[in-house]
Amino acid sequence: MTISRLHKKQGFTLIEIMIAIFLLVVAMLGVISVTVMVIKGNSFSKTMTTATTLAADKMEELKNTAYASLADGTDTQESIFTRTWTVTANSPATGMSTLVVTVAWNWQGTGHNVVLRSIVSQ
DSSP: OOHHHHHTOOOOOHHHHHHHHHHHHHHHHHHHHHHHHHHHHHHHHHHHHHHHHHHHHHHHHHHTSOGGGOOOEEEEETTTEEEEEEEEETOSSTTEEEEEEEEEEEETTEEEEEEEEEEEEO
16 A cells, blocks of 8 residues: 555544534524424414313303393303403493403413404394
8 A cells, every 4th residue: 555545545534523513413403493482382372272262152152141141250261261251231332232251361471362352232
């Protein structure tokens, strides 16, 4: 073997391998970050859908209640949602009532709510 053949060996140097590992780690951290954000977004969407469904269910129940029996109230659903409904008589006009259903909950330390409004008449 000649000296010139010894210096022409093909392969990766330690620095090239370290740079490749660094780039791989940065890419993986980016993927993990995006994955966490997607999971949190999906969780919030599920909670929002549940809250909206609870509000819509109560609104339908109120609409199917006799006009004279409509009354304010509150309850707790699924241990995290507080559902409140108010009935404002003679609003917006005499013989009509405004119904407002609010579902509130805390998500990651922040309060959120869904509000539905409707008007019923005698």
